[in-house]
Amino acid sequence: MDFISHDEKTIVEMLRIINISEVDDLFQDIPKDLIINSLDISNGMSEPDVMDKMREYGSKNKIYPHSFLGAGCYYHYIPSLVDFVISRSEFYTSYTPYQAEASQGYLQAIYEYQSVISRLTEMEVANASMYDGSTSLAEAAIMASIITGKNKVILMEGVHPEYIDVVKTYCWGQNIELKITSEDKLNDTLTEDIAAVMFQSPNFFGDITDVLVLSKEVKDKHPKCLLIQCMTDPTCLGLLKPPGKTDVDIFVAEGQSFGISPSFGGPGLGIFTAKKKYLRKIPGRLVGKTKEVNGDREGFLLTLQAREQHIRREKASSNICTNQALCSLSALIYLVSLGKTGLREIATQNFQKAHYVKKAIASIPGYRILNTKPTYNEFIVKCPNINGLIQECKRVNILPPLQVSTYYPEMLDVALVCVTELNSRDSIEKFIEAAKLAITNKEESAN
Amino acid sequence: MDVNDLLIFNKGNELAQQNFVPKLDIEPEKIEEILPKNLIRGELRIPDISEVEIVRHYVKLSKINYGVDSGIYPLGSCTMKYNPKINEIVARMTSFSHLHPLQDENEGALEILYEISKLLGEITGMDGFTLQPSAGAHGELVGLLIIKKFFETRGIVKNKIIVPDSAHGTNPASAKMAGFSIIELKSNEHGEVPLDHLEYAMKQGDVAGIMLTNPNTLGVFDRQIKDITKIVHDNGGLCYYDGANLNPMLGICRPKDMGFDIVHLNLHKTFSTPHGGGGPGSGPVGVSNELIPFLPIPCIVSTNKGIVCNYENHESIGRIKAFWGNFGIVLRAFVYILSLGGNGLKRVGQIAVLNANYLKTLLKKKYNLPYDRICQHEFVLSDKYLPNDITTEDVAKRILDYGFYAPTIYFPLVVNGALMIEPTETESKYSLDKFVDVMNQIYDEAKNEPYKLKNAPSNTPIGRLDAVNAARKPILHD
Numbered sequence: 001m002d003f004i005s006h007d008e009k010t011i012v013e014m015l016r017i018i019n020i021s022e023v024d025d026l027f028q029d030i031p032k033d034l035i036i037n038s039l040d041i042s043n044g045m046s047e048p049d050v051m052d053k054m055r056e057y058g059s060k061n062k063i064y065p066h067s068f069l070g071a072g073c074y075y076h077y078i079p080s081l082v083d084f085v086i087s088r089s090e091f092y093t094s095y096t097p098y099q100a101e102a103s104q105g106y107l108q109a110i111y112e113y114q115s116v117i118s119r120l121t122e123m124e125v126a127n128a129s130m131y132d133g134s135t136s137l138a139e140a141a142i143m144a145s146i147i148t149g150k151n152k153v154i155l156m157e158g159v160h161p162e163y164i165d166v167v168k169t170y171c172w173g174q175n176i177e178l179k180i181t182s183e184d185k186l187n188d189t190l191t192e193d194i195a196a197v198m199f200q201s202p203n204f205f206g207d208i209t210d211v212l213v214l215s216k217e218v219k220d221k222h223p224k225c226l227l228i229q230c231m232t233d234p235t236c237l238g239l240l241k242p243p244g245k246t247d248v249d250i251f252v253a254e255g256q257s258f259g260i261s262p263s264f265g266g267p268g269l270g271i272f273t274a275k276k277k278y279l280r281k282i283p284g285r286l287v288g289k290t291k292e293v294n295g296d297r298e299g300f301l302l303t304l305q306a307r308e309q310h311i312r313r314e315k316a317s318s319n320i321c322t323n324q325a326l327c328s329l330s331a332l333i334y335l336v337s338l339g340k341t342g343l344r345e346i347a348t349q350n351f352q353k354a355h356y357v358k359k360a361i362a363s364i365p366g367y368r369i370l371n372t373k374p375t376y377n378e379f380i381v382k383c384p385n386i387n388g389l390i391q392e393c394k395r396v397n398i399l400p401p402l403q404v405s406t407y408y409p410e411m412l413d414v415a416l417v418c419v420t421e422l423n424s425r426d427s428i429e430k431f432i433e434a435a436k437l438a439i440t441n442k443e444e445s446a447n
Numbered sequence: 448m449d450v451n452d453l454l455i456f457n458k459g460n461e462l463a464q465q466n467f468v469p470k471l472d473i474e475p476e477k478i479e480e481i482l483p484k485n486l487i488r489g490e491l492r493i494p495d496i497s498e499v500e501i502v503r504h505y506v507k508l509s510k511i512n513y514g515v516d517s518g519i520y521p522l523g524s525c526t527m528k529y530n531p532k533i534n535e536i537v538a539r540m541t542s543f544s545h546l547h548p549l550q551d552e553n554e555g556a557l558e559i560l561y562e563i564s565k566l567l568g569e570i571t572g573m574d575g576f577t578l579q580p581s582a583g584a585h586g587e588l589v590g591l592l593i594i595k596k597f598f599e600t601r602g603i604v605k606n607k608i609i610v611p612d613s614a615h616g617t618n619p620a621s622a623k624m625a626g627f628s629i630i631e632l633k634s635n636e637h638g639e640v641p642l643d644h645l646e647y648a649m650k651q652g653d654v655a656g657i658m659l660t661n662p663n664t665l666g667v668f669d670r671q672i673k674d675i676t677k678i679v680h681d682n683g684g685l686c687y688y689d690g691a692n693l694n695p696m697l698g699i700c701r702p703k704d705m706g707f708d709i710v711h712l713n714l715h716k717t718f719s720t721p722h723g724g725g726g727p728g729s730g731p732v733g734v735s736n737e738l739i740p741f742l743p744i745p746c747i748v749s750t751n752k753g754i755v756c757n758y759e760n761h762e763s764i765g766r767i768k769a770f771w772g773n774f775g776i777v778l779r780a781f782v783y784i785l786s787l788g789g790n791g792l793k794r795v796g797q798i799a800v801l802n803a804n805y806l807k808t809l810l811k812k813k814y815n816l817p818y819d820r821i822c823q824h825e826f827v828l829s830d831k832y833l834p835n836d837i838t839t840e841d842v843a844k845r846i847l848d849y850g851f852y853a854p855t856i857y858f859p860l861v862v863n864g865a866l867m868i869e870p871t872e873t874e875s876k877y878s879l880d881k882f883v884d885v886m887n888q889i890y891d892e893a894k895n896e897p898y899k900l901k902n903a904p905s906n907t908p909i910g911r912l913d914a915v916n917a918a919r920k921p922i923l924h925d
Contacts, residue, residue: 002791003529003719004798005875011798014805014876020821026800027699028821029668034700040569044788047533054782058542060555072769073548079467081498083539085505093514093530095522096725098855101907102847105512106724109505112455115924119492125923129726131581134769142624162769169743169765173592173625208486239478241488254769263538263778264556265548265770266581267727279921285725289925290917292910294902299909303917309584309620310858314629319620322582322715326723333505336455338467339495345468351482352475374482402549425472 001044064399066427068357070378070418071204071402072133072160072232073265074257076346077422079337082259086329096285096322100301107300110287110325113332120237120335120343122244123251123273128285129328130270130320133254134163137198137230138170139272139283139318140250144196144226145176146317147281152177153196154189158203160232161407167198190218196226196249202236205404205416206375211246219247226250233257234271236376238347243273250274259334260327269327280307283318346421350377353428354419360432361417366439370414378418380404386413388438396430454925455504459494466498511908513852515722519878521806523825523855523867524615524664526694526716531786534720534779543778548770556774557754560747563781564731570792571690571710572703573733577742579772583691584617586711586730587658591625592764593709593734593741594655594685600762605655605684609648611640613665613859615691618658627655634861638665638818640675649682656684661705662692662823664859664867666803676706685709685738693717694871695800695824698793708735718780729776743767798872799824802879806870809883813890817862824871830864835897839864842889844903844911849885 006014015021027035045053067075086092090105097103097110110128117126130136141153155167155178164180171178181189190197197218201209215227229243231253243251255269256262274282288303309316338346354377362369366384383389386403393400404414419428478487514520520527538544546556564576580586591608598605608627610618611634619629630648635641640659648654657679662668669675676686688707694717696702702710714720715728722728734742740761748757787795800823807816807826815831830839843853843866855867870879892899904910 001531001786002794003531003873004794005873005877006798006801010876011801014801018801018804018808020804023797023801026797026804026821026823027668029670029823030700031670031673034673034704036698036700036704039698039789039792041566041784041789041792044791045785047786050533050782050785051537053785054537054540055542057555057559058540060558061542061546062550062552063541063545064550067547069547069549071549075545075547077467077469079498081502084502085509087535088506088509089516089530090509090512090514092535092721092723093516093520094512094724095520095525095527095722097512098522099513099843099847099853100912101844101904101909102513102852104908105508105510108454108508110724111924115454115456116493118924131585131727131773132769135581135585135767160769162766165744165766166768169592169767170624172765173588173595175626210483210486212485237488238491239482239488241486245489261539261544261775262547263544264546264553264774266768266773267775268769279923286921286923288917289922290913293913295910297909299912301912301914301917303914303921303923306918308616310616312620313616314619314623316616316620316623319584319588319617319624320582321584321617322713322722322726322728324581324723324727325725326721327727329724332455333501335493336496336501337498338493339459339465340491340493341495342465342468343491343493345465348475348478349468349471351478352471353473355476355481356473374486399547399550406549421469424469428473 001046065397066423067399068401068417068419068431069399071416072162072254073262074233074418074420075262075422076235076257076420078259078261079334081337082330082333085333086326091329092326097302100299104299107287109329109332111289111300113328114287116332116335117271117273120242121251121273122242124276125279125282126273127282128287129323129325130272130284131324132268132270133230133232133252134166136252136270136272137163138167140228140252141167141171141176141196141198142174143250143281143283144228147226147278148195148224150193150195151175152179152194153198154194155180156199157182158205158207159198159200159230160204163230190221192222194222194225196228198228200230202376205380206371206378207373208240208376211248215247233377235346235350238343239351255331258331260330267324267327269324269331280304281317284320284323349421353423354379357417357419357428361435364435367435377420378416380414380416383413383415385438385442386415388441389415389435392434392437393431396434398427398431398434455496456494456925458496458500458504460497518851519870519874519882520852521854521868521870521882522852523869524691526869526871527722528719528871529873530719530721531783533786534782537782538775538779557747559778559781561749561754563777564747566784567712567731567733570697571733572701573710574736575739575742576731576733577746578731578777579743579768580730580732581768581773582726582728583711583713583730584621586732587617587621588624589732589743589767590687590709590711591622591627593738595625596741596762596764597685597738598655605653607654609654609657611659613638613663613861614658614660615664615689618689622658630654638663638667639669639671642671642674642678645675646678649678649684654684656686658687658689660689660692662695665818665827666822666825667818668823672705691716692824695796697796698789699796703735708738714776714780719783720776720779727773727776729773795872802870802872802874806868806879806883810886813887825867825869827859827862828866829862834894837893837897837900839866841900841903842866845889845900846885847904848906851882851885
């Protein structure tokens, strides 16, 4: 199956017009000793055979009907129309809308995406998307360094550990010094040569920061230091005060929660927003609204391209070219499908249900909630028998919460529990039961 | 006409019912009692809109958008080939789409990542791959960070990279993100790298290597490729292959054999995953044995315990993206490679080049072709000899009037008023002939009725837009 239309007769006819005798002549510029005979790859397969094979691979992945796992990738309900719209092949088989007049549909959709993200975050400018949350945060660090002309940034503990690693890699590339610090040591670390303070809220462990307090602390000390917030599940913005209301300079998030399936962690969506005064330093594409040259009709086009690599080459604000356009379309459809009523309701349910589970778990002797601040849909709990909890969860078909020791080996018995609107009361009861059984099992094995 | 009325935000209906939230089945508490008031959001300016309105709105928008499924999409260096529908069906199988990146019991996914790494290795000749990068430019950054780390661990300072003037704009931008400064190398009259200039540049001592696209952006295979990579190696540098233009090389020849140490591929170009309106893509990076220790983490390796991930690659550049890369895209490319097989991939390379040369032969009768020789996947026309002050942009806009998409324009910079055309192997002869007819007709119009080009497009939902004002007073949201 090769998706090529030509039969042999057509190929001969085309070769005649090109005025060469055989296909091999097309490769006359390639040194002979570089030409290979064939690839050591099995022959192509028919569609039904490929489907069989892929089902076989799929059967080796276990999909659970219930989940208490989040940690940067979340199960939320995806309205059916999201996939319907992004499956319109006029959208998904197009490319970056260089020819605006033949791409008005997508350009308008991206403009609407930028608008809906601005409305949700209350930030003044949103770009057309980045790869994911982690690379958005890394690019934000670089952007802050460009804006301030300083090459040191502070990263607060509690940022997703994989994001920290990505920021480290990017900063090393640009010779930006990265300091990781805790909240109580921030004041000492925050010196004049710092370009930005980066934090996550709700953070990896679930804690919600009072951002107004933090931004005041940072800006009072160094008015020119940028405050950068990141977020891994922005559904919380249906309930929590948005970054635009708390003096955040750059806000980034992983947008997977907005209508994008987990797909083993990618593709997701990098949401990137900033204050308007930083507009010309923003990485990535921007769609703008304008008028016809010779007319009054309004339309949409890629704008401020002088920031971008294809114009500025090595002077560009970032090298990003292809972004996650189709995922931003998913997010747009998701957000307008839910609307303000749905977004508030989703956020409230995540909060209420997680709170319910948190209370229930805390009431089981032996379990201890470690969060000291309010939480949204995730929290950390010290478990008397974490391996038992994980086994019990699996036994009742629940995808267990994250063992925090995966990232922080010293946090041995700690689980990061995630509860979303999709966790039914039934699954919650099963989870609580599993938590209780884990203790019983431990006692039994001890006896 | 004011488009504001046509935006989704104006289709709100306060009475819309919310269908996408399950019924709350636990007893809620008073929010104010469990969440401090100063953390709670006030207004949220996203209207409630009914499902019917939303679907109609976006179906309407889709109708004024052009994709590969609409017709030929001859955008040079973008490889706009047909996106097989089976890829989409497989990517949506629950066993893949619902898989959490941090769960175990994921053997199917890990096996796929392992297998496709091997397949890409066979296709390019490279010894090890990372599937982490999200797009071509991301892959470039990874490749350059590997070069940086390679020299850093050896205690050698090399902070410059050679990039020919025909390179994609991402090359110099990526090099800068990895902390390199750029030495631009001017192509010679054949569109190739001048060996004497290359040697001179390499002799400067602090040059880490070269980033090269081959076939280059003129669609030309550099006949001296082995000399180029040898000169770079002899002077202690590494060779980076920009795989954006790998399509014509499939089953024909391999970057590793040309002498390259690092390669990035664009799965959304060569391996048929949809371009999505500008992503999500995937930009795997392949390296030679010597550079495997520098690959980003996590790496997928085969052990006696089966296929596992390795988080401690010896001299790794670190992590460059959360989780596993764009798995959903890698999955589609895997399905494509299975469908085509080794024989099918070779046919792709052959027919991609056949189609480009066929189109070039027919178009050069009326249009100027500055580099007139056998091309690979693409070729570049110029605005030279266009009558009546007609520009490349005029031609491009007129193509839209005929219901086709335009080629890449004004790139590569080495050709004045470039029209860069890449038909790909999936265009039929019928489709190519139609495109030639339109291009010929446009040329005749340029001669006899130039206003039709100057006023183009006139047959699209909107006319030419004012880019200058758009940049001067940006309106980026409603």
